[in-house]
Amino acid sequence: MVIGVLQLELSIGDAMSLKDKRRVVRSVKDRIASGRNVSVAEVAALDSIRTAILGVAMVSNDSQYVEGALSRIVDFVRNVRGAELVDYQIDLL
Numbered sequence: 001m002v003i004g005v006l007q008l009e010l011s012i013g014d015a016m017s018l019k020d021k022r023r024v025v026r027s028v029k030d031r032i033a034s035g036r037n038v039s040v041a042e043v044a045a046l047d048s049i050r051t052a053i054l055g056v057a058m059v060s061n062d063s064q065y066v067e068g069a070l071s072r073i074v075d076f077v078r079n080v081r082g083a084e085l086v087d088y089q090i091d092l093l
Helices: 018-033 063-078
Strands: 002-011 039-044 051-060 084-092
Touching (some): 002 063, 018 039, 018 051, 018 063, 051 063
Antiparallel strands (some): 002 084
């Protein structure tokens, strides 16, 4: 069993309130989870207005598949409007 964990740090430059941030984060989370077999949650920087840290988890029996799928999510998030990808980290357990 392979567990893949992806941590995404996003900058939300247009957010003026936590409500603005949550709207963008909810949209990003929904778009990541849609059509993919992953779990997504906001895991840190919950009270920061312009920073969001998301965790994405995936379980499989093939480490190459998990790493490729998480890399495709990173590429997807790079092109999401409203949020800028600042940093990411992929770990396989």
